[in-house]
Amino acid sequence: MTTGRSSVRMGPAEMVQAAAMARRFYLEGKSKIQIAEEFGVSRFKVARVLESALERDLVRIEIRVPAELDAERSDALRARYGLRNAVVVESPEGQASDAPDPENLGAVAAGLLGELVNEGDVLGLAWGRSIITMANALDRLPPCTVVQLTGVYDAGTAERGSVEAVRRAAAVSGGEAHPMYAPMVLPDAATAAALRKQTGIAAAMSYFDKVTVAVVSIGSWEPRVSTVYDALSDAERKHYADLGVAAEMSSHLFDADGRRVGRDLRERCITVDADRLRRVPEVVAIAGGMRKAQAVGAVLRSGLVTSLVTDTAAADHLLNHQSPGPRPALERADPGEA
């Protein structure tokens, strides 16, 4: 700032010399002292020349990530919300608020999973469209046990999607699969309790305590954006909406500040407990799109999530219109151990 202004023009000799020095320094990795000796100037001079070369854009440094990733927002999100990992996927241009999670979200999450999962881990998968997409996009995964964290959502086309996802992940990984053939939301607590005692379901649930990496989805309290919302009656929807539900994750409900609300719902659901989830060293949430942005913020503020895969639209909202809230970064065991 104090020396060469960008406005004063450099002559060709200065330019060429600066370029030569910059080449030595940045591309050939020579030290400034070596360069100073070669050019017969003091090392301070070299430093000044390089500094001004930087100012004048004679040296251009760019950080290139694959086009679909937004490094800047990823980093900002990670820092702001105290996440261990944040990956922001570029939202397709022109696609407005009603776009669901883009295809990319799943593919990128699959890549992230490949990084986070180590051999011997126990991977838990909740329900979610993006999670299905992710499972399909998985191409390699270290050997690990895969367990289903929630019941399935039994409407729409991808009926047994969650089961499929668990099977697919286990197949790619080469490990055991522990799916659950049960709906996520049941008519009443009794039915749910009965189901939980079923051999297969109980077997799967017995792994919940061992899960080292969980993948969850986030929905907002709107039709077609929350699995649970869609599964309830109008009266029930109204009931929970009055509690101030802002987000739903694996059938757990949160208000805008990330506090659990409507805990009674849990009794009717086949899902992993929030407290158990909190003990999972690495919880990856996948959700994107404008409509889910608020919900994602709410869940982040709950402190249940350690990593996030989202898109530009949601990231912008989280960065510009929401605050991380009081809960600091998570203090969990490092997900490194098995």
Place this chain on the structure above:
Amino acid sequence: MTTGRSSVRMGPAEMVQAAAMARRFYLEGKSKIQIAEEFGVSRFKVARVLESALERDLVRIEIRVPAELDAERSDALRARYGLRNAVVVESPEGQASDAPDPENLGAVAAGLLGELVNEGDVLGLAWGRSIITMANALDRLPPCTVVQLTGVYDAGTAERGSVEAVRRAAAVSGGEAHPMYAPMVLPDAATAAALRKQTGIAAAMSYFDKVTVAVVSIGSWEPRVSTVYDALSDAERKHYADLGVAAEMSSHLFDADGRRVGRDLRERCITVDADRLRRVPEVVAIAGGMRKAQAVGAVLRSGLVTSLVTDTAAADHLLNHQSPGPRPALERADPGEA
């Protein structure tokens, strides 16, 4: 080289983290230690991540110079021939060996002169087409005295070109002009001697010892490529060619090794002595094109020249087909003082 291979794929989290670290380091100027603290890793980890980011082209550093300059060849020439400054101008594409010095050469030389000349300097200009071009391209020059170093070449269109160049340079600079109204090559030594006694010419020549920056041109011993060659008779041309003339500069002749030959020619010429030229702290030669490449090499080997402005074609020849010769870099007074 030892750590991350370029072939092993990075997951999105690693990618995003590497990008974030690279941004901090390269664009925001944070230290690796700061980055290590922020990300909760050791500074060595940061160093390794940045190193691998460099290997994987996640960080791209490019040295950008104005398109017309060839930084790499400039630097190579400077280093190989021990020059103080070397500037290589991009030869226009497809323009073959018979291209004379491109327009750019003069413009770039003008810029170089603006750098090299300081207030109070005495600038000497020899004859040469590029020097005329250069003078026309001059846009600013510190106040200095401008002296004509050689007589003019009195044929062709730009008849009094050299005089014009001196006047123009003085006008831009705001200093005195000392032109010489005399031809460069004369029929015999007596005529030359008589001319040298002329008031105006003698006045100009009295400045030769004070010249601090000289600009000269280089020609090869061919028609239309050397001013002197064109001014001689066939017999004379043959005579000097038999002496092994490879280059001509301000009516001084050099063989391929940079040794002076045909010194008798000097008697017939109005020009600055080679020995005086050698005492000038900064001698800038301007010459380009394939046909002059050999000649440029010869003059460089004479050690008379401290800086060179040339083009890609000549530079390639100088770098690939010629050697710098025994004479090391010049040991002259720094051109800094007035």
Place this chain on the structure above:
DNA sequence: CTCCCCAGTGCTCATTTGATTGCCAACATG
């Protein structure tokens, strides 16, 4: 099972680097 190898990590020490300060020359001003 042991052993070796290998990749990854963090440490130590020597070197490099940046921020600060002091110096000198050029210049404007009283």
Place this chain on the structure above:
DNA sequence: CATGTTGGCAATCAAATGAGCACTGGGGAG
């Protein structure tokens, strides 16, 4: 002419950095 000011430059010292080394833990071969 003396003096203050400014700007560029080099020296100093503390912080940052790199190269080499030791440690560890897992995986495969014998």
